[in-house]
Amino acid sequence: MFGSFKAGDKGKIVNISNVGRFVQRRLLDLGITEGSEVCVKCILPFGGPVMIESCGQCVGLRRKEACLIEVERV
Amino acid sequence: MIGSFIIGTAIFGYATWALVKFINKSKKGKCAACDLEKSCSSQSQCGSPIK
Amino acid sequence: MEIALIGNPNTGKTSLFNNLTGAYEYVGNWSGVTVEKKVGVFKNNIGRLIDLPGVYSLNPLSKDEGVVTSFFLDEPVDRLLNILDASQLERNLHLTMQLLEYEKPVLIGLNMVDVATNRGIQINTEKLSQILGVPVVPVVARSGKGCDRLIEVISTSSNHSKVKKHVYYGKAVEDAINKISIELIGKTEHSPRWLAIQLFEGNEYVKGYLSNLIEDRKLESIITQLESVVKQENSHGKSLANFIYLKRKEMIETILDASVQKISSTVPLSEKIDNIVTNRFLGMPIFLLCMYLMFMLTFDWLGTPLSDVLDGFLTGPVTTGFESILNVINASDFIHALIIEGLVAGVGGVLVFVPQIFILFFFISLLEDSGYMARVALVMDRIMESVGLNGKAFIPMMIGFGCNVPGIMAARTIETPRERLMTILLTPLMSCSARLPVYALFVGAFFAGQKALIVFSLYILGIFVALVLAKIFTKTLLKSETSMFVIELPPYRLPQVQSLWRSTWDKGKGFVRKAGTFIFAGSVFIWLLSYAGPNGLKVDMDDSFLAAIGNLFAPILEPIGFGTWQAAASLITGFLAKEAIISTMNIIYFIPENASLQGILSDFYTPLAAYSFMVFILLYIPCLATAATIYKETGSRKWTAFAILYALILAYVLCLVIYQGGKLFGLV
Numbered sequence: 051m052f053g054s055f056k057a058g059d060k061g062k063i064v065n066i067s068n069v070g071r072f073v074q075r076r077l078l079d080l081g082i083t084e085g086s087e088v089c090v091k092c093i094l095p096f097g098g099p100v101m102i103e104s105c106g107q108c109v110g111l112r113r114k115e116a117c118l119i120e121v122e123r124v
Numbered sequence: 125m126i127g128s129f130i131i132g133t134a135i136f137g138y139a140t141w142a143l144v145k146f147i148n149k150s151k152k153g154k155c156a157a158c159d160l161e162k163s164c165s166s167q168s169q170c171g172s173p174i175k
Numbered sequence: 176m177e178i179a180l181i182g183n184p185n186t187g188k189t190s191l192f193n194n195l196t197g198a199y200e201y202v203g204n205w206s207g208v209t210v211e212k213k214v215g216v217f218k219n220n221i222g223r224l225i226d227l228p229g230v231y232s233l234n235p236l237s238k239d240e241g242v243v244t245s246f247f248l249d250e251p252v253d254r255l256l257n258i259l260d261a262s263q264l265e266r267n268l269h270l271t272m273q274l275l276e277y278e279k280p281v282l283i284g285l286n287m288v289d290v291a292t293n294r295g296i297q298i299n300t301e302k303l304s305q306i307l308g309v310p311v312v313p314v315v316a317r318s319g320k321g322c323d324r325l326i327e328v329i330s331t332s333s334n335h336s337k338v339k340k341h342v343y344y345g346k347a348v349e350d351a352i353n354k355i356s357i358e359l360i361g362k363t364e365h366s367p368r369w370l371a372i373q374l375f376e377g378n379e380y381v382k383g384y385l386s387n388l389i390e391d392r393k394l395e396s397i398i399t400q401l402e403s404v405v406k407q408e409n410s411h412g413k414s415l416a417n418f419i420y421l422k423r424k425e426m427i428e429t430i431l432d433a434s435v436q437k438i439s440s441t442v443p444l445s446e447k448i449d450n451i452v453t454n455r456f457l458g459m460p461i462f463l464l465c466m467y468l469m470f471m472l473t474f475d476w477l478g479t480p481l482s483d484v485l486d487g488f489l490t491g492p493v494t495t496g497f498e499s500i501l502n503v504i505n506a507s508d509f510i511h512a513l514i515i516e517g518l519v520a521g522v523g524g525v526l527v528f529v530p531q532i533f534i535l536f537f538f539i540s541l542l543e544d545s546g547y548m549a550r551v552a553l554v555m556d557r558i559m560e561s562v563g564l565n566g567k568a569f570i571p572m573m574i575g576f577g578c579n580v581p582g583i584m585a586a587r588t589i590e591t592p593r594e595r596l597m598t599i600l601l602t603p604l605m606s607c608s609a610r611l612p613v614y615a616l617f618v619g620a621f622f623a624g625q626k627a628l629i630v631f632s633l634y635i636l637g638i639f640v641a642l643v644l645a646k647i648f649t650k651t652l653l654k655s656e657t658s659m660f661v662i663e664l665p666p667y668r669l670p671q672v673q674s675l676w677r678s679t680w681d682k683g684k685g686f687v688r689k690a691g692t693f694i695f696a697g698s699v700f701i702w703l704l705s706y707a708g709p710n711g712l713k714v715d716m717d718d719s720f721l722a723a724i725g726n727l728f729a730p731i732l733e734p735i736g737f738g739t740w741q742a743a744a745s746l747i748t749g750f751l752a753k754e755a756i757i758s759t760m761n762i763i764y765f766i767p768e769n770a771s772l773q774g775i776l777s778d779f780y781t782p783l784a785a786y787s788f789m790v791f792i793l794l795y796i797p798c799l800a801t802a803a804t805i806y807k808e809t810g811s812r813k814w815t816a817f818a819i820l821y822a823l824i825l826a827y828v829l830c831l832v833i834y835q836g837g838k839l840f841g842l843v
Contacts, residue, residue: 070659072236073661075236079236079269080266081265091446091449094453094554095455098556099566106262106263107663108445108664109662109663110661111660111661127504128504128505128509131510138695139700142692143693143697146692146693146751150799
């Protein structure tokens with residue numbers, strides 16, 4: 051799960067359908083969906099959001115949404 | 125004396141006009157201090173209002 | 176000829192717009208600053224260029240994306256200028272494919288080729304053009320390179336894409352598209368293929384449009400039929416929308432394989448900066464440090480010294496200049512007082528703050544242009560989330576520090592209606608630049624040693640109150656479960672000095688213009704009210720009309736420390752524009768040459784009362800322009816009235832606590 055990733059970890063998205071509909075759609079627009087390779091850039095403290103990067107594109111999203119994305123480590 | 129009269133009328137005239145114009149512009153919601161309104165021909169496309 | 180400029184957010188659309196039309200537009204660097212439709216005329220007069228908000232798809236998710244879809248459905252457009260970010264082609268092409276399906280002539284401007292090259296990406300523009308069937312012109316929007324060629328190509332190419340069908344969606348979908356096309360024969364000018372594909376992707380706007388042309392039942396049946404076929408044929412059980420997306424993606428990958436080469440990969444500078452700025456531990460402190468520096472420069476180090484110089488100039492040479500002229504033409508006492516005690520005092524009183532205002536606007540522009548604003552949203556999200564808001568809501572608030580009106584408009588990029596409404600209601604609590612003069616005046620008079628600190632405390636108080644209220648609102652009036660936070664973090668950009676200057680100048684210019692118009696007018700009438708009274712002209716201020724009006728409200732203000740008619744009158748004028756407060760005060764407390772305003776103020780306020788007054792001004796009411804904007808953005812009288820009322824009550828209660836509480840503690 052994305053939740054256990056640390057800054058600098060890379061992964062490939064296996065399943066994104068558990069994520070909220072709107073968030074999923076927005077991520078899709080940004081090119082992040084199943085099969086995308088993402089890298090965790092940073093995790094903000096106190097349960098704050100995470101910054102992930104995919105294909106040179108940086109995106110911020112909430113930790114609890116990120117935890118719903120299934121990834122396999124790369 | 126006449127000088128005072130002319131100056132006075134000019135000032136009050138301009139002031140009234142500026143005031144009216146400002147209130148009208150403000151009512152329309154455009155930022156009276158915003159310069160964008162000249163080049164910004166925005167037609168309200170706000171969609172459905174928040175209920 | 177109507178040409179629409181369309182592309183993903185952060186592709187440099189607005190820079191390109193400026194280069195093509197010769198008109199300067201306000202450029203911001205985070206997703207969604209260009210939220211209004213802007214129209215310009217092409218440099219060579221071939222037609223109008225319409226700058227649409229940045230969107231990822233013609234199927235809208237947020238309100239400003241809806242603007243684009245509505246535009247495509249309802250408004251005339253002859254050609255499309257699609258701007259792409261060369262370093263993000265795959266993502267950008269999804270929109271392009273949809274535009275090509277719209278079947279109007281398209282021209283592609285390939286922007287940011289330099290960023291792509293830095294990332295080791297090389298694009299064969301001819302091949303790309305060939306595959307898509309439309310002209311592709313590389314440009315560097317920031318510098319204007321390639322724009323002439325672009326204009327040339329737009330003027331000449333009027334052909335539709337040489338490629339007819341861009342994406343083949345599989346038999347089932349294509350059949351359904353045909354069914355829809357048949358239903359639409361003779362009913363619409365739009366491409367039936369485009370309409371059908373958008374419909375199947377779940378575009379509500381298009382669905383609404385189509386239900387006026389095709390019977391609802393028929394529409395529904397075609398859709399449901401197609402959905403079940405697609406589900407059957409695909410092992411993943413994906414939705415129809417997803418299926419279409421994937422088909423498009425396949426095509427895009429084919430296109431990219433043929434036209435794009437990836438050479439090497441280096442870590443961009445942006446990432447290195449982000450490692451520091453969004454660092455777990457450093458993120459928030461860095462942000463606070465930036466804010467602090469901003470304040471110190473605006474007040475202590477740079478702004479106030481410059482302001483003092485300007486003040487000296489206005490009360491010295493300018494005043495004496497006017498005096499001489501008035502003496503020469505033998506002006507009457509009335510005119511003399513009108514000009515010196517009314518205009519110079521009122522307008523001058525506001526103009527002296529131009530240095531501080533400009534510095535403040537400069538920093539806001541810098542934050543936006545550089546891309547740091549998006550990072551701020553990220554860093555602040557945790558706190559915002561805990562009060563029921565969204566990191567994205569912090570940006571309208573930051574803009575609100577300059578002027579509440581564009582701040583409120585920036586809330587359009589917040590996707591959830593509840594969060595958007597709350598942001599709109601709370602932005603007026605952000606201390607706008609027009610309130611600055613009052614603070615500067617009072618801190619100068621009462622807190623000379625800790626100017627920046629006191630003002631900083633006011634700004635923080637505004638934020639703090641907003642957060643507390645957000646929490647309260649979330650629990651009571653605006654309950655809801657949904658909250659959404661996804662934010663694109665564009666790469667950092669070193670703002671070009673020229674664009675930064677113009678950005679600052681545009682904002683600051685408005686301030687000066689307001690001084691020359693509204694403040695001028697206001698000063699004239701305020702002065703008149705202070706000069707005339709029930710007993711005639713040239714009365715003692717205490718017997719003037721202004722005093723009479725002020726005295727009506729003064730008793731209410733007594734418990735919060737400033738129960739004088741002067742304070743009341745100033746506050747009333749503040750509803751029209753916050754700068755007017757200082758103008759009014761300058762007229763009321765008109766100073767003979769050598770005395771100081773600080774001295775006079777001490778007669779009317781204690782330091783505690785001064786602080787209470789400043790807090791009142793921070794909170795008490797949105798100005799007329801802000802209130803009107805709230806009405807325009809919410810479309811609701813109820814919420815606008817609420818915004819005004821809650822502010823009044825909040826200000827009064829808080830000041831009561833501060834003043835009475837302070838007295839109890841012997842802080843007078």
